[in-house]
Amino acid sequence: MDVQTKQVETICSFCGTGCGLTVEVENEKITKVKGHKENPSSHGETCVKGALGWGYINSERRLTEPLIRKNGKLIPASWNEALTLIAEKFSALKAQYGPDAFGCFSSSRSTNELNYLAGKFMRTVIGTNNIDSCNRT
Amino acid sequence: MTVFGTGAATGSYDELENTDVILVWGSNTQECHPIIFNHMRRGIKNGVKMVVIDPRKIDQTKLAHKYLPVRVGTDIALANAMGNVIIEEGLVNLKFIQHATKEFQLYKDAVKQYTPEYAEKITGVPADDIREIARLYATAEKATICWTLGITEHHNGTENVFSLINLALLTGHIGKYGSALNPLRGQNNVQGGGDMGALPNRLVGGWDYDDPQGRELHQRVWGTPIPEEMGKHQTLMLDAMEKKEIRALYVIGENPVQSDADGNYVQKVFNNLEFLVVQDILMTKTAMLADVVLPATGWAENDGTITNSERRIQRVRPALKGPGLARHDHVIVQDIANKMGANWSYQSAEEIWEEIRILAPNFAGITYKRIDKEGGLQWPCYDENHQGTTYLHSRLWSDQVGMKARFVPSHYQPPAEVPDQEYPLTLTTGRRLQFYNTGVQTRYYKKVKNAEEALEIHPDDAALFEFHDGEAVRVTSRRGSVVTKIRISKKQPRGLVFMSFHFPDQANTNLLTNHATDPLAGTAEFKACAVKIEKVGDDTSLSEAH
Numbered sequence: 091m092d093v094q095t096k097q098v099e100t101i102c103s104f105c106g107t108g109c110g111l112t113v114e115v116e117n118e119k120i121t122k123v124k125g126h127k128e129n130p131s132s133h134g135e136t137c138v139k140g141a142l143g144w145g146y147i148n149s150e151r152r153l154t155e156p157l158i159r160k161n162g163k164l165i166p167a168s169w170n171e172a173l174t175l176i177a178e179k180f181s182a183l184k185a186q187y188g189p190d191a192f193g194c195f196s197s198s199r200s201t202n203e204l205n206y207l208a209g210k211f212m213r214t215v216i217g218t219n220n221i222d223s224c225n226r227t
Numbered sequence: 228m229t230v231f232g233t234g235a236a237t238g239s240y241d242e243l244e245n246t247d248v249i250l251v252w253g254s255n256t257q258e259c260h261p262i263i264f265n266h267m268r269r270g271i272k273n274g275v276k277m278v279v280i281d282p283r284k285i286d287q288t289k290l291a292h293k294y295l296p297v298r299v300g301t302d303i304a305l306a307n308a309m310g311n312v313i314i315e316e317g318l319v320n321l322k323f324i325q326h327a328t329k330e331f332q333l334y335k336d337a338v339k340q341y342t343p344e345y346a347e348k349i350t351g352v353p354a355d356d357i358r359e360i361a362r363l364y365a366t367a368e369k370a371t372i373c374w375t376l377g378i379t380e381h382h383n384g385t386e387n388v389f390s391l392i393n394l395a396l397l398t399g400h401i402g403k404y405g406s407a408l409n410p411l412r413g414q415n416n417v418q419g420g421g422d423m424g425a426l427p428n429r430l431v432g433g434w435d436y437d438d439p440q441g442r443e444l445h446q447r448v449w450g451t452p453i454p455e456e457m458g459k460h461q462t463l464m465l466d467a468m469e470k471k472e473i474r475a476l477y478v479i480g481e482n483p484v485q486s487d488a489d490g491n492y493v494q495k496v497f498n499n500l501e502f503l504v505v506q507d508i509l510m511t512k513t514a515m516l517a518d519v520v521l522p523a524t525g526w527a528e529n530d531g532t533i534t535n536s537e538r539r540i541q542r543v544r545p546a547l548k549g550p551g552l553a554r555h556d557h558v559i560v561q562d563i564a565n566k567m568g569a570n571w572s573y574q575s576a577e578e579i580w581e582e583i584r585i586l587a588p589n590f591a592g593i594t595y596k597r598i599d600k601e602g603g604l605q606w607p608c609y610d611e612n613h614q615g616t617t618y619l620h621s622r623l624w625s626d627q628v629g630m631k632a633r634f635v636p637s638h639y640q641p642p643a644e645v646p647d648q649e650y651p652l653t654l655t656t657g658r659r660l661q662f663y664n665t666g667v668q669t670r671y672y673k674k675v676k677n678a679e680e681a682l683e684i685h686p687d688d689a690a691l692f693e694f695h696d697g698e699a700v701r702v703t704s705r706r707g708s709v710v711t712k713i714r715i716s717k718k719q720p721r722g723l724v725f726m727s728f729h730f731p732d733q734a735n736t737n738l739l740t741n742h743a744t745d746p747l748a749g750t751a752e753f754k755a756c757a758v759k760i761e762k763v764g765d766d767t768s769l770s771e772a773h
Contacts, residue, residue, distance in 0.1 A: 130603060
């Protein structure tokens, strides 16, 4: 089989320094992570976490499918099943208790685009300002 | 925010190499922000004088021009005493104060009582050292203050920050190259989360939730009315869950059951919820409580932008597809919204970014194309010809000052919980170099030293209680109890012990920490609580802790 290799420039997922990383991928597996020389914040440097701390993405604890609680247990479900259940429950609870009975903890580990949409969702679809990000997970 | 109208580091990393004095205050930069510390290290080679202000004699003190061992939670007394010296000795920048600030007299009156001798009693820092560092900071041509959670994770964290900002206003060390106030962010997108309006009191791009112009803009772009009441920050949401005022919670990429202060309380209020949705990359203690768990893509799989501690908006790009059925975080939010009747049709992260640009004048000039070509850009960046902004608040030095920067006096208050006979030691918490937060990610290392939790304690305190290095002990606060090992360490001052929160499955440190909260920011007092430590018999295995 041909070896498929590529290099992707991205940003470290740990602290707020935002070091630029070059990720080397071979056949859909990361083989090496190193500092990205042209990054204007980190100038090619990275610490032990950035270079070696990414093994978790291959962890057996990764979530690979939606889970729904049935009879007290979390069991696998399709996306459609999971999303339909959320929409039904959210809509019913909103009708019963109003929008301020909702809250969202958004992620300071995810992207700007995620945080933007989470805010838009809570403010326009649910109708509350109960949203916060930034905690120590 | 109250002072300048923005919440972000005012300077850039490279400036740390080209300043004269850096006060590193409540920040273990070397272990928590190693690459920012490399900038400081190069600065020190260039002649920068670094002053480390921290309760613990952390490794970076070895490179310090001076180390001030401040007692935990007494930072305001120290900062106010420095202000007192700067005023008493006529070292203020009066021209700047008159030109660009207001309420100086209030501040002057407030710090009058904080003589160095008075502050020495509170902080443990010798009065002459306070004088020396006050003079050093005030008389430097360029000077910068960097801080992290050692300042903010207290019940009065916001006031701690004000006390540092006041020093910069007093001396004019703000709004110039090399003179900055830099909160260093602990997580990769703390800055962006706030900038994007994932806050109870801010809309996108820093608009206040009740700013009429910002509201009008959002409602026009979003095509729907938005709520008028200010929302609840995370700690108030937990309170509302306790009272069953909040019934449904949507948690994205967080593990509050293990990361928040007073873990037993957090677990209890989560059990009150009628419906919990958790979206994450890994199974966590929080996800195990959920009614629905949604699999998200993570680092090296995500597409979009994040914003670092020098306000630089950078691109994260997918190198991998992500496991199984996992979807991008923003795609999942859109999927839920559309199931509930919204009609969103973003085809890519870039399309979302294009909408953000319309709402936030500070980001209007930043496009994916520009980032790809020029590298990340520092906000504010007003249009596509704007180069971005290396340091903020240069307006304070211009003829067009605009809104003047306000002194906000703050007063020393002891930590919400202080040691007593029953709980004689103070516990403070933090991170260690190779590990990160609740260890959901970093416990997968193969070869690192000290891959377990331990309680660090001063040799004399250890001797007093007859603890030996490596011995198993039970650590108990008013809220909970964990078993861990003793690690004797000269980094610790007497009376103060240290644990990280990286290994909650071994020893869940946040079962001990205090839920007492800064009323202004909603940050819990992770940095100080009272504990007692007892020997456990040899037959007690560490696993009994949970």
